[in-house]
Amino acid sequence: MKLLIVEDHFQLADDLSRFLGENGFVVEIADTLEKAKEKVELYHYELIILDIGLPDGSGLDVIKLLKKRKSDSGILIVTAKNAIEDKVKGLELGADDYITKPFHKAELNARVRSIIRRKKFNGSNVILINKIEIDLNSMAVKVDDKELDLTRKEYDLLLYFIYNKNRVLTKESIAEHLWGDHIDQADNFDFIYNHIKNLRKKLQQAGAGNHIRSVYGMGYKFYEL
Amino acid sequence: MKLLIVEDHFQLADDLSRFLGENGFVVEIADTLEKAKEKVELYHYELIILDIGLPDGSGLDVIKLLKKRKSDSGILIVTAKNAIEDKVKGLELGADDYITKPFHKAELNARVRSIIRRKKFNGSNVILINKIEIDLNSMAVKVDDKELDLTRKEYDLLLYFIYNKNRVLTKESIAEHLWGDHIDQADNFDFIYNHIKNLRKKLQQAGAGNHIRSVYGMGYKFYEL
DNA sequence: CAAAATTTTAAATTATTTTTGACAAAAAGT
DNA sequence: ACTTTTTGTCAAAAATAATTTAAAATTTTG
Numbered sequence: 001m002k003l004l005i006v007e008d009h010f011q012l013a014d015d016l017s018r019f020l021g022e023n024g025f026v027v028e029i030a031d032t033l034e035k036a037k038e039k040v041e042l043y044h045y046e047l048i049i050l051d052i053g054l055p056d057g058s059g060l061d062v063i064k065l066l067k068k069r070k071s072d073s074g075i076l077i078v079t080a081k082n083a084i085e086d087k088v089k090g091l092e093l094g095a096d097d098y099i100t101k102p103f104h105k106a107e108l109n110a111r112v113r114s115i116i117r118r119k120k121f122n123g124s125n126v127i128l129i130n131k132i133e134i135d136l137n138s139m140a141v142k143v144d145d146k147e148l149d150l151t152r153k154e155y156d157l158l159l160y161f162i163y164n165k166n167r168v169l170t171k172e173s174i175a176e177h178l179w180g181d182h183i184d185q186a187d188n189f190d191f192i193y194n195h196i197k198n199l200r201k202k203l204q205q206a207g208a209g210n211h212i213r214s215v216y217g218m219g220y221k222f223y224e225l
Numbered sequence: 226m227k228l229l230i231v232e233d234h235f236q237l238a239d240d241l242s243r244f245l246g247e248n249g250f251v252v253e254i255a256d257t258l259e260k261a262k263e264k265v266e267l268y269h270y271e272l273i274i275l276d277i278g279l280p281d282g283s284g285l286d287v288i289k290l291l292k293k294r295k296s297d298s299g300i301l302i303v304t305a306k307n308a309i310e311d312k313v314k315g316l317e318l319g320a321d322d323y324i325t326k327p328f329h330k331a332e333l334n335a336r337v338r339s340i341i342r343r344k345k346f347n348g349s350n351v352i353l354i355n356k357i358e359i360d361l362n363s364m365a366v367k368v369d370d371k372e373l374d375l376t377r378k379e380y381d382l383l384l385y386f387i388y389n390k391n392r393v394l395t396k397e398s399i400a401e402h403l404w405g406d407h408i409d410q411a412d413n414f415d416f417i418y419n420h421i422k423n424l425r426k427k428l429q430q431a432g433a434g435n436h437i438r439s440v441y442g443m444g445y446k447f448y449e450l
Numbered sequence: 451c452a453a454a455a456t457t458t459t460a461a462a463t464t465a466t467t468t469t470t471g472a473c474a475a476a477a478a479g480t
Numbered sequence: 481a482c483t484t485t486t487t488g489t490c491a492a493a494a495a496t497a498a499t500t501t502a503a504a505a506t507t508t509t510g
Contacts, residue, residue, distance in 0.1 A: 097236055113401070114327050139393040139443055151468055152442035191470050197487070214485065216479050376457055416459045418498060423457095441467060441496065 002026045002177060003112070004045040006036040006062060007078070008055050016049070019105050020112070026177065033057040037065055040073075043177070044163035047074035047115055049108075050095070052086045060086070063093040074115040078103075129162055130225045131208050143206035153178065154199045161212065161222035170219035196220065227251045228337070229270040231261040231287060232303070233280050241274070244330050245337070258282040262290055265298075272299035272340055274333075275320070277311040285311065288318040299340040303328075327401070332388045335361075354387060355450045356433050368431035378403065379424045386437065386447035395444035421445065 007013040017027040030036035052059040075095040125136040133142040171189040232238040242252040255261035277284040300320040352359040358367040
């Protein structure tokens, strides 16, 4: 479950990151509007905790960008007490909730969970790509209406691929997104071969075709056929 | 069919309003105790969804007012998980049912209908899934017309599963729903295993089959067979 | 109100499944 | 030729789930 914290105040961002990390989320931080936009375009986040007052512009731009991209990420905006207009604008633009500074970490945590829950229960939660059907509620993956039995990592991997379809994902970025920051650059990522192998086999056996192609020397790419 | 939502959290109220609107109700919102009292004195509502924790006072006052006016409106109170006294007081004062935050909209909908049905037709309110029959009024669970004897937690757990059938429920979300916000991520949820086991055994023994399956690394899922 | 019974929670143990890592040989890409 | 990736199999380590037992809390009963 990946979150992005957009917050220029290092101490706060770091603190939150650690706290949310302990609570089972994989957290990334962007400390400028520029970086936030970049990350949002490159990756998919379950939820974005967005401080509106950034040094190089308004966080509201991030919301606009997300909505333009038809993103389904949850958005929790963080505003100063006196910035009520920002809050209102943010909600109008499509943010899911807001919280005013200063706040308690426990409350942030509760709201984060609340948004994620609401998101999940809303609307259709089925992703359909060619023959592959993923129901995010039931966490079931089907090919031709036949359910396949994926392990946790395989499921996460598939989802990561699908959220980033038609993009090259390096082994490093896969490791980072599935395992979090505690991964060392010096580590060896050979175990990823295994997961790729297993996922490929299961998809292949179910008759979904060959979606995951390797890009020699770079990584992998999930093709929409 | 007119409902009043008394809720200061704009996002939630708006969300519910929309949802209930789609489900055929005419919905009004009051976001303060003051406004709620005013509306209640002026109009008649079939049912009032009442958050107890309001910025300008306790929602319990609304119940008192209604009872003084000998209103026949249904009352569904919404409380935070840790505000058990409020729930108890509310029911004592004459509320018809309660639901604790956070809740699933489908569950709210079910309860709303349940109250209205009970009020209006004094009719039965039964959920039937395969061989399992749950009477929400009498809180009785039957399999093949044989009543089974569930404890409170088992009953709640079963209901939570059934309201979310075919979805994976994590241990965390089960804990959160049945025990409330005061649950820490760091806590250990092993005791849930016990309730799962007991519920499974009772259902199995009654001949209802194996509905509750575990999804390794993810949680549990109640299958409609 | 207190004893007894039941239910819920907790802790310890066992069982199961997944994840990771290793090796080696074959295949593919540069 | 050289490097990277694929594949298979195997096995240890780690994570998760189930079971057992007992303590704590709650409810029922006399």
